[in-house]
Amino acid sequence: MNAFEALGLNENIVKAVTDLGFTAPTPIQEQAIPVLISGTQDFVGLAQTGTGKTAAFGLPLLHLIDPAEKYPQALIVCPTRELCLQITNDLTDFRKHTKGMAVEAVYGGASIVMQIRNLKKGVQVVVATPGRLIDLIERKAIDLQKVKYVVLDEADEMLNMGFREDIDFVLKNTVNRESIWLFSATMPAEVRAISKNFMTSPKEITVGKKNSGNVNIDHQFFVAPAHSRYETLKRLIDFNPGMYGIIFTRTKADAQDVCERLAKSGYEIEALHGDLSQQQRDRVMARFRTKALQLLIATDVAARGIDVDGITHVINYELPDDMEVYTHRSGRTGRAGKTGICLSICHSRETFKIRSLEKMTNAQFHKLDIPSGKDVCRKQFFHFMDKLIQTDISHGDYETYLPDLMEKFADVSKEEVLQRVAALEFDHFLKYYENAEDLNAKDSGRNRERFDGGIRKDDSSRKERSSFNRRDNGYTRLFVNLGTKDGFYKASFLQFILDESNLKKEVLGKIDMRDMNTWVEIDNANASTMIKSLDGKRYNNRTIRMNEADGGFKRPTDEGRGNNPVGGNRDRKRTYGPPRERR
Template sequence: MITFEELGLDDRLVKATSELGYINPTPIQEQAIPVLLSGTKDLIGLAQTGTGKTAAFGLPLLHVLNEEDRFPQALIVCPTRELCLQIVKEIVGFKKHMKGVNVVAVYGGSSISLQIKDIKRGVQIVVATPGRLIDLIERKAINLEEIKYVVLDEADEMLNMGFQDDIEFILKNTPARESTWLFSATMPNEIRRVSKKYMKDPVEITVGQVNTANKNIDHQYYITSAQHRYETLKRLIDFNPGIYGIIFTRTKRDAQEIAEKLTREGYDIDALHGDLTQPQRDKVMKQFRDRSLQLLIATDVAARGIDVKEITHVINYELPDDVEIYTHRSGRTGRAGNTGICISIIHSRETFKLRQIEKIVKVPFNKREIPSGKDVCRKQFFFFMDKLLNADISHGDYETYVPMLEEKFADVSKEEVLKRVAALEFDRFLTYYENAGDLNTRTENRGDRRDRNDRSDRSDRNSGRERSGRDARDNNSFNGDTARLFINIGTKDGFYKASFLQFILDMSDLRKDVLGRIDMKEMNSWIEIDKKAANQMIRSLDGKNFKGRKIRMNDADSGGGKRR
């Protein structure tokens, strides 16, 4: 296998990577670094999250910079504060033996005046989120005219979050740019358009296949009824006693409600969603990184850019609508060569949707039985025994207490002691799961066949209407009257259908089953919605600010929004 030394990097960088324990580059590093060392070639690097993309662009950046010039020469743009700080942390590790190189992070939610002071002290590399970077540009606190290298990291995430205009503004304002390096896990059409407009004959490197999932991840799914979804989640957590993971929900309301329920039941968990202030978010993330929290429950919007190592499980409380979102969710585990598990809790009607995702990401999804109460107790018991046997007794003066223990337990057998220890540890589990029911949905029974026949009969009678209904509602339906809402947001704002759907659900705290057809145009969109939920959506979005302009939402049929 090739080593970092053989890639042609500066000796100081090779020394730093060796001290960090990096001997052999990952596939994306091995292919990208030799191309980027020239500093003059544009590059598109497609690889899953957790494959070492930061080193793939960070090491060559440090190699080509001029250490003598103390002004911004390289700009790394990424979607979130967390990823921004993670990139800086890794680059600081790589530049350990390059004392003249400085790097600064600029992001929202922190003092802009302190960040301006850091820049004025003299830096070569600026790592920034788009919004804060544009603030600095407008204040004339940063000069991009001498930027030679621009890196767009997690480019698909940035476009998905609506930063397309910001990215184009940044690229337009770096006139001396010698090369642009774009790294992404997926390749939506928006990225292709940006690359054609601002990059010249880019070298394209793909590690694996676009949209494919990480092969180190075991993709599992469990089928249950909608009413048992929470109980299934709880049982799966209990069945994996060493779990350290992220649970994904569709809405911030779900995230908060589930976190509150699990907290009341004694689990170390907290929620990450859009209603948190930046200090609150930082506190939750610190607790999760420190493992004070065993589980983090988050919406897709809130979780973007989270980079935490050694996550064992990702749980989809519900399947996302878009394959790219599934890829990003599952990519939180199985990082840096480790293995991971991605679990999806689904309803029997979602199996077709799951098969579509499976086909695109090109990995098998394994059906698992929801464990019984006895299975959970057995798993917890073996986990406790291993923990007991592996307990570190070398750091305490336990020998002092052994005679007292022997005296206290003189008339108690070893078996009795073990039983009492087990009772103290497992009484709650044994009581809770004593009469636990079967949560699995059995799909191959007479009732299901009757349901299928009923559906078949209905489709024979109403085939045209059924097909159009399915297309419009993406397999979700609701009863009652519908309303049609207008909103002055469209594809030009960087949204595609799945990300727009997530945005309006997150803002309104509504569930997807109240929505019908979504018709997106360049400047505006129209949303079909259950009439009972229409006012809540309007109240939640109308008048709010999005990227510096006011959102306008109203009843389209009342004349407020006309189709263009």
């Protein structure tokens, strides 16, 4: 008997699962399905991506749906178009032997007219991204009154993307639901708030530890000077021949710049960012899935929900500001029981983040030296030799040409043939890395001491002052009258000031955001450029004020209150942040 049958699923669903080759449920499926199959229990499932969450909610959902009723009975909300289509495809496979069951995907970037037409034909399950779903509700093109089951998949990612109000709106409009099923990789406060506000005594199941990383992922980090970040990236790619991976950057400008530089060097790579149309995104993803591309480079927002089998490496070109974003990045590899490697390039100032990540993911991070040029050439050489030996020559009419080859190489020794093959394959590597410099950052005695959040543990009395009083280290502190009340969070604020100033991330130090204003560290050489780029500009109908901080440490909250124009409107709605999907 198939183990899925023992979980209580009906015969048609078990048959479809068997056809797909699944005989034993994953841990999240084994624990979730018996609870969800009742249909009346609110549920919270915490598990990393790649653990089989779609089947964990999809199979019991299809078990509960009545195919005879031609209206939406189940609603699945997810963060991105890619994940929306992936879930829809999986559900289509699961309903293979269930007649009359229809699943419709609704997402931005596709014809809303066609989606409305399909909904009118009568569907039982709707898989939707938040923006397009709100559009359909406002057009009265979808009726949620009879929806019994609401699934929130990748809830933490949706909240990180700024969809909190949309999720609240959807839950308030599914008044006749019988249960909410929430699935998430992590459990931040905002996800906990949804559970508290909309769910009744939910059953919570955790596979692995809360907010922990995938145990199948090897976490490695490399400390490099800021100016050597690109060269370090290139060297790590070259040191891992056969890599099939995703590179993450903070901004789309960085993604495009790195992509163009690597493409000019002959790498099969394309960038995925918010400026691409849906057709362009589909083309890039199709090439990546078929491995026509070795590498994909993407921003966090653009890469949300990417689920591609067989990714061997994830590379953090920069560590994310939000530590939980690291979990989502690294979760692109090591999926479905396979092993993966997550490589992070960081500056010596960011080593405190590594320790924070170790605590959050409950995983050990390994500090490795950046490979030397000779190391890269040696690794590439032996990889090529292994491929040469393992090449399949059983197919093809090679014997026809063998006499000519023997005659051609009659006077050439075996050793010389091997040398010529090596030269033909590795000449460009040898030339490129002939005089390669050592990229490893030189740790000073102070950097080798243990820090906590950039502050020595035994110097708590100077904690705030030492965080920002860094002029002696080549940094200038700038004050700007923009904060979280303006709709910014750290990543979106970073992108905003870099876009406005045309500066690179490497020139910035720590960013301390408050409700009404923000303090920014920037190297002394670029401080005036940053001020000239932003000071006096208009943002959201008011004037931006940016200036150099005077004297010692002043808390940002000491300024910008009341009617002071620096403070702005405390009730201003978000106008800048992670781009919402195209409706």
